[in-house]
Amino acid sequence: MNYDSLIEKRRERFAEVEGLISDPNLFNDQKKATEIMREHRRLKELLEMWDELKTAESDLIDNRELAKDGDPELAEMAEMEIPELEEKIEKLGVDVQYALLPRDETEDRDALVEVRAGAGGDEAAIFCGEILRMLQRYAELRGWKFESIDAMPSESGGFSKAVIKVTGEEVFRFLKYESGVHRVQRVPATETQGRIHTSTVTVAVMPEAEEVDIQFRPDELHIQATRSGGPGGQHVNTTDSAVQITHLPSGVQVKCQDGRSQTQNREKALEILRAKLFEVKQREQQEQYSAQRRSLIGSGDRSEKIRTYNFPQTRITDHRIGFTSHNLDGVMQGELFEVTERLQAAEMDQRLAEAGME
Template sequence: MHILPSTESIREKLSEKDREMSDPSIFGDGRKAAACAREHQRLTRLLNLSIELRSLESQIEESRELLKDSNEDPEIREMAETELPDLEERSAKLEEEITLLVVPSDPADSRNTVMEIRAGAGGDEASLFAADLFRMYSRFAETQGWRIEPMSSSLSDTGGYKEIIFLVTGEEVYRLLKFESGVHRVQRVPTTETNGRIHTSTATVAVLPEAEEVDLVINPEELEITVSRASGPGGQGVNTTDSAVQILHKPTGMIVSCADERSQIKNKAKAMKVLRSRLLQQKQEEERAKYAADRRNQVGSGDRSERIRTYNFPQSRLTDHRINWTTHDLDGILAGSLQEVLDALLRADIRAKAEAALAESTS
C-alpha cells in the first residue's frame, strides 16, 4: 500500500489553494500568504510525482507480464528483464520522496531552538554525562554551520553540568533536533569506580522552538523580575555587579534565571527568550494533549520523562529505543556525527504520520 492520497484528492486540494491564492485579501497577511504559497508548491510537486509514480507502476506491471508470457519473443522478454530492476529502483525512490511530501512540514521546523540539558539520576556521573551531551550537540552544530549561544549554566564540582541552557541558531535547527527531547541514559564505568562496575546515569534534554513575539502575548504585570549579584568565578566581572536576573511567571509558576552575561539587560533578554520558548512549548503540549491518539503515530511525544536513547560505553553502542536503531560508533556519535540517527528519526516520524494521514483520508 502506497502512502499516497489519490491524484484526485491532491487535485482537489490544489484547486482549493488556487482559489485561496486568487483572493486579494490573503496578501494583507504576509505570513499567511507565504504559508499558502509553500503549501501550493508542495501539492504541485506531490501531484507531479504521483503521476510519474503511476506511470512507472504501469511500466513495471507490463514488464512483469512479459516475463510471465512464455510465448513472448525472447528478445523482448530479455529487454523486460533488463529494464525491470531499474524501473523498480526508480519507483522506490519516488515513493520515498512522495512520503516526505505527504506530511506538511512543521511550521516550527525552520526556527532557532532553545535546548536545555539537565543532569538526572547518577550524581556526579550524571553531570559529566550532561557535559558530554552538550559537547556532542556543539560539535554537531559546527558541522551544520549553526551557532551555539549559552544562555544559562550551573557547573558541578566535578566539572560537569547540573544544568545548561543554550540557543542554537541556523537553518532548520528545530527540524533536526526536535526528536532529542527525552531521557538519555549512559552506561559506563566512572573514573571514580575502583571495582570496574558499570554505572547507569541519566540526563534529560528539552528542545524548544524559539518563540516569536507573535506566538503569544506575555503581560508584564504577570512577571516578577528580581536581580542579584551573580555567583561564580571572575572577581572583577560577572559577580561584582547586580547582573543576575530571575523572572517568575506568576500564572504558571515558571522561573527562569540567567547570569551568564555581565550586563543585566542582556541577562534579562536571554531569560525572556527562554521563558517565551517554555511557554510556547507548554501551549503546544496542551494542544497536542487534545489529540492524544495522534501522538501514538509519532516517533516520540517529546516528553522529558520518556527514555529515548542509551549510550553504552563498554560495547561502544548507541541505541535509539523509539525506532530500534543501533550503531557501534559511539565515539563518532559523541564527536558530533548525529546526522544518520537524526535522519532515521525524521523518516520514521514522517512515514508514521503519512500512514495516519492516508488512513484518515480513506476512512
C-alpha cells in the first residue's frame, strides 16, 4: 500500500502541532499540553522513520545498479550491502505501518501491575512470587524501573497479592499482554507421590492514570486506617499504618499497607484506585474493538486463561495465538520478547485490517 498521502497529512499535522507548542498558553491546560507533547513526539518519530525508509529504499536501488557494474570490487561491495538494506527496509516498513495506525493513548504510559494467587493454595502463592520475579526481570531487560507498591507475602514463601509500578518507555504498550490468568502445571515440592498439580495466578496490567484522567471529590471517598496484616515483620503488625479507600460511586475498594506511614500508604492507595477506575473507563471505550483484538490486549476478561506453563515438558503455551515454546526457563527469567512480539504482530494484523491498511 502507498502511504504517501497519509504521510503528507501527518506532515501537515506536525506543522500544526509545532505551532500549538509555541503558544505559551497551551500549558495552562496541563492535560491538553501533555496530549499535544505526546502527539508531537509520535509524529516526529514517524516522519524520521519515513525519511529513513525512503533513504534506505533509494540506497537499495543504487546498490542493485552498482552490483551490475563492470568494476568487480565495487559490485562486490554493493552486493554485500543489499541484504542489510533489505532487512532494514522490512523493519522500517513494519514500524511505519504501526506508527500510522490510530494510537491508543495509554500505550506510552507507565503501568501498575496487580498479581494475585488464584486456585491452588500454597502452590498458587509460590507461583505468584515467580510470576512477579519474571515480570521484574523482564522490566530490567527492557531498562524499565520496577517498584513495589504493596505486597501481601504468603506463609508458603510466595505472595497472595502484590502490586508493582513499572516506569519507562512505552511500558503499557509491551506489558499489557500479561493481563489474564496464568496457569502452571508441575509437581509441587510438597508432593510426595509425584502428581502434577494445576494452579493459577491472575495478572492485571493497568495503565497509570494521571490526576487529570480521574479526579475525586472528597465526598466520593471513604478513607480509613486499618491494622496491617499478613507476614511482614514486627513493624507492620503493630501499627495502624495500612490505609483502605473505598470509591463510593463505583464500590471499588483498595488497601495499601506496604509503606511505613499512613500518608505513604494513602498516596499509594489513591494511585492504585485511580488506575483501577481509569482501566474501567478504558475498557468501556474498547468495547468498540473487534472481539479478536480484545482477546489479545490486556483489558479483556481477567478470568480468561491466557498462558500455561508446563514444567514437566518445559513448555509454555500462549492460548490467544496458539504460540508454543520450550524456552520455559528463559521465559521465567524474563525473556518474554518472543511471545510479546508474536502477540503484537497478531494485534497489528487485526488493527491493519480494521483500518483498511492491509
